[in-house]
Amino acid sequence: MAAALEITGLTRRFGGLTALDGIDLTVEPGESLGLIGPNGSGKTSVFNLLTGHLAADAGSIRLSGREIAGLPSARIVRLGVARTFQNLRVLKRLTVYENLRAARHAAAPALESLWQSRAARRAERDAVMALLALFGLEDRAHDTSDSLTLMELRELEIARVMAADPALVLLDEPAAGMTAAETDRIGETIATHLLPGRSAIVIEHKIRFLTALCPRLAVLNAGRKIADGPSSAVLDDAAVRDSYFGSGSC
Numbered sequence: 001m002a003a004a005l006e007i008t009g010l011t012r013r014f015g016g017l018t019a020l021d022g023i024d025l026t027v028e029p030g031e032s033l034g035l036i037g038p039n040g041s042g043k044t045s046v047f048n049l050l051t052g053h054l055a056a057d058a059g060s061i062r063l064s065g066r067e068i069a070g071l072p073s074a075r076i077v078r079l080g081v082a083r084t085f086q087n088l089r090v091l092k093r094l095t096v097y098e099n100l101r102a103a104r105h106a107a108a109p110a111l112e113s114l115w116q117s118r119a120a121r122r123a124e125r126d127a128v129m130a131l132l133a134l135f136g137l138e139d140r141a142h143d144t145s146d147s148l149t150l151m152e153l154r155e156l157e158i159a160r161v162m163a164a165d166p167a168l169v170l171l172d173e174p175a176a177g178m179t180a181a182e183t184d185r186i187g188e189t190i191a192t193h194l195l196p197g198r199s200a201i202v203i204e205h206k207i208r209f210l211t212a213l214c215p216r217l218a219v220l221n222a223g224r225k226i227a228d229g230p231s232s233a234v235l236d237d238a239a240v241r242d243s244y245f246g247s248g249s250c
């Protein structure tokens with residue numbers, strides 16, 4: 001079986017800066033990989049290349065065996081890649097319901113047909129409302145998203161990804177800015193609802209949160225991968241501790 005994701009030799013330069021320098025990374029079907037590294041090490045650039053928001057200077061990105069490097073981002077979404085952002089990107093002027101509907105249609109544009117039958121519209125409404133009910137957001141369905149709390153917005157982002165039903169999920173700091181209790185809650189939501197049956201890469205500085213979700217970690221430093229393996233072994237690695245944690249502990 002092909003890997004869910006196989007990145008080889010991925011390279012991206014910005015002027016004289018090499019942000020990613022020949023990265024190799026594989027994610028197996030159903031696997032969740034944690035991606036860590038100091039600020040500026042290239043983590044978000046990996047996501048931007050994977051989603052087609054940035055073009056690679058060299059290298060290959062294969063999704064279930066199919067090359068996606070160079071494809072437009074809308075096409076990559078339709079091939080089953082969905083992402084959350086460090087700074088939330090839900091469409092704040094749309095209602096909660098409309099956000100999920102837009103995510104479904106971006107992943108499967110055929111749904112957007114003017115000829116959608118009444119039965120299809122009802123099925124869609126039921127699917128979206130069932131998703132909102134999972135997050136306790138059904139009462140907020142017709143509120144605009146700018147009225148939500150940070151916790152509700154993060155849950156809406158997770159629901160938005162689930163509405164697209166992707167094979168590969170990219171989570172960029174899903175617990176950023178959250179209290180310890182909120183971090184626990186969003187971690188449980190991701191583990192229970194989002195990750196089962198999907199492959200994932202999770203970027204997160206909160207290491208305990210990350211290792212609870214991801215049995216494997218890859219570490220970037222200055223655009224290079226310096227470690228990749230079982231989380232506990234990677235966190236014990238001397239080079240990782242030097243580059244990421246300084247001499248401190250996690």
Ligand SMILES: Nc1ncnc2c1ncn2[C@@H]1O[C@H](COP(=O)(O)OP(=O)(O)OP(=O)(O)O)[C@@H](O)[C@H]1O
Binds near residue numbers: 037038041
């Ligand atoms: N669009 C861009 N134009 C110029 N330089 C960029 C661009 N995007 C990223 N960089 C640079 O590339 C390097 C890697 O950045 P990137 O955002 O991928 O790192 P990161 O590991 O995600 O950092 P952080 O943890 O701070 O989000 C940094 O030096 C950054 O300044």
